[in-house]
Amino acid sequence: MAKPRRRQAGEGGISEYMTKAGPRFLIKFTAQRADGTKRVVLKRGFKTRKDAAAALRAEVRKTDVGEWVEPSKQRLDAYLAEWIQGQRLSPATLASYRKNIRLHVDPHLGAQPVARLTGPAVDAWMRRLEESGRADGQGGLSPRTVRYVFTILRSALSDAVKQGRLSVNPTDRSTPPSPSEARPPEMQAWTAAELGRFLGWAEAYDRDFAMGWRLLAATGMRRGEALALRWRDVDLDAGRLAVRRSVGVVKTKGAGEQLVEGPTKRGQSRVVDLDAGTVAALRAYRAARGLLALDLVRDSALVLSNSDGTHRHPERFSRRFTGQVVQARKALGEERLPMIRLHDLRHTHATLLLADGVPVKVVSERLGHASATITLTVYQHVHPGMGRQAADRFAALLEG
Template structure:
């Protein structure tokens, strides 16, 4: 029986070596530079001989076609600083990437050369973040945050592969937290009576800011979309609003923070129909704003704003809602409403509509989801009850 074929000159080679995590493989091959000199290239960290062989063949093929690029000695922190400048990102996303690179990637991996990064090295980094990754020294990061930071690094190193700086993306050989482990906190939603009870309480105690809570609950808008809504996008006669913009907080190291207005999360505008009660509340609210200052109801004015017409701060807006819910829960004579976050008003809107049998596609369009699949995934907990409702409706059809 013939043994394995010996590699010929120019085929390169594969060698096994031992690590604490088990056997790993390296590849070795020679390339001819443009000046005619020869360089022997070593790349380590492959988890299997098959994986090493696939990369070796690809690298030799590049060398034969003249497409092989000599690995850079650039450090990861320098590469990431260069990479982020090439990305088309919204201001808030760019600020988030920069913050996470500064706090969670550079201190741990920044000094390493890009070409020296390995899957086990990235695994060790993620486990460190999970155990002790908080910038304030108070423990580890959540699996959700670690996965988010991992996706930033994965995207950056993926571009390095595309540009020929890396043979393979080392994050392909690492084990980030799974989507299940990185699942967001369980959403909360009020029942229709609970929502109605809170809105009545808010109207009676702070009618001005209560309009914000009603608008979010009645439309399913995101916080930033509501705070960027202008009167020219509110059509009271047609009973609808046009959601076109969003505002968010952008924090920059050494430069404080600023509120930046831009497109919606999906980059798409949408029209959301309003119920008669919300239209009536908007009319009353607009009249009150006009009495305070005609400038507050101009077409270009923000619907929800400070008295001088500027954007409300998104995070303070959320804290104000939390404080009002706490006050409502303590109010004498009021039935208790569960404590929820401001964003849960959006979940409440979707949950109530889906549970009442409104088609998923309609709810998806109101929420501004990129597809109905997202709506189905996020609100799958509502669907079992909808299935029972569908079965009962079918039985009613057969009965007559």
């Protein structure tokens, strides 16, 4: 049997050593650090000389082309704390990232050195979150939440690769919940009759909040966009409004919460045309608000503000809507008004327009989507009966 060829300088070396489990092999090579100094690297535990030789070739190739990364001894929790400080994100998104790292990453993976994190370890972590990841101890997290937390970790470790702290991203070798598994809860939409029924009831029950419900249903605005709308953004003569900003809740551990205005979800403004009925309702609403205080109708004033002119709390606004839907169902009959969430008014707006044949691009622009493709993907459902209408219309075309 021929002896292994003696390696040349710079090729590294392989040595055999004994363990209780039998012979093992180690590799030894010289690598250059980022500061230009060199160090000798040892890696142990290879079961065969062939495995050791393959690993050695890979490491030497990395050193030759400048891809070798010195393993970091920094813990993951320390790295994530450093990483989050450098992110250019909205206050609400930063607060969400910090909360999820604190609750779902650090307790499970925080003590791990960044360089020793593996794909299987990430997979095991996600399975634990699905089984028992709730912070209150009441079971596991939804696939949607697990995928969201995974994307935070993936982004952080991708930056570690860019910065030369890791040679590969271990999340590239893991399997998070799929997009279909992480699909958001199914949205509900009212029919035109159901929406009209509710708005009529709300106008009689609470005219102040009824304006908010009508505005959301008539424009498809997001909750935060409506609550950040100011009178200077509304042109009643032209029958349109400009969506320029959004308000959200930023919660910080130990510091409570605050309402923060920022750009829209896409960071872009858009103009939305208003129907005559909504314009008339806004005129009457502004006149009524002016009787309370002139400050409430100045150009800089919020359209849907509290009585003191401050922002309405987005989460309380949603809860108020839910409470009013419950009351309306009691008054009108539960079978005549399905239960929906506040965000479903946006869904209702899009669904009614699409069902009436309004072009997808027009609906997409009203909603502020990045493209019509997103609109088609999100609003691909149909109301009961819409399929039958399409079939009947096709038959009518054939019959001439």
